[in-house]
Amino acid sequence: MALSVAVVLIGIRLRKQTSKVAQASRQHSDDIKGDIQGMSHKGILVTGGAGYIGSHTVKLLGERGERIVVLDDLSTGNAEAVLHGELVVGKTGDRALVESIITDNDIDTVIHFAASTVVPESVSDPLKYYGNNTCSTRNLLEACRNTDVRQFIFSSTAATYGIPENADEPCVEDTPTAPINPYGTSKLMSETMLRDLSAVTPLKHVILRYFNVAGSDPDGCIGQSSPNATLLIKVAAEVAVGKREQLYVFGTDYPTRDGTGVRDYIHVSDLADAHLASLDYLRSGGDSTLMNCGYGHGFSVREVIDAVERVHGEPIKVIEEERRAGDPPSLIAATDRIHKTLDWTPRFDDLDTIVRTSLEWERELQRRARSQK
């Protein structure tokens, strides 16, 4: 209990520190428009709202005037990335803390991003993933059951599919799940708990299975900041701006059109927007559901490299390597369900746009690093 009070106090202090950043980046007209739209609804708890996808979603929620409380332990997130709402620094698995946030802020919706997400790390440290992802989600769900939470939106992953049998076909949502790493399993277990709880309580949920998330907010004020990134487009952008020497291509002998892995890259702002559409869907009485979140078409590693060189205007250093363990040849979302269910129209379904916003964010990170010296 003492610990809970301490983290709330840290949260209050951080709220004050971040409010200036928040105010600076808010657009006045958006706030007025949003205030009208979000006014009649109860509050939203966003776990992991200081992280990559969470902060982009908080930005969109804030711009339309939703009342938000962000809960983040800042283990990988940044307080400055929280542009709207209040930030409480604490753990998602701290049931007493979560219950008090929900009750004190009249919250009826939880959007749950907080998680550990690095696949190789999940293999070397599985208990971290079952703890941070599965056990924390279990406690969060208990807090939701004990309070008045009615809507729950959960960040899941295409990693729940493992290596799909038919590599050429997009993955439909009822493809049997067969995760091949603890990360995917930890998320699948959370999906199961959420479905089981929804079956016996008034809670309604949307599970979004993300494909390959990339790019940065087009306004340039937030992006992916995690150090030691492993994601292809982030790594390629770091090579382009000179933060890394070279990009390794993991495998050139896959049964794909050019031998390299194919993925469905979705711009983070479109993914964030899918959360707002999921929220509207649940608020208008939609049933619990699970949806893939991607564009429904893929690019190979070589095609991504071509796009980076095209947008950057210069070649980047590339070294061909062996396959990386556990990589499926191709992973593409079937998107019929999300388009039928949600009022969601992607705005950034263009590889060059995804790459351009990634490059701009890398340059912005360099500027910020220089100005701190």
Ligand code: UD1
């Ligand atoms: C990502 C997600 C995973 C999700 C999956 C959905 C993370 C950490 N991973 O994994 O949770 O289930 O999307 O499709 O969020 N590659 C290289 N060189 C590099 C990095 C990657 O060649 O330096 C290749 C990989 O072999 C793969 C492709 O690029 O073919 C994409 O890899 P990556 O960006 O790491 O994402 P996924 O492994 O697909």
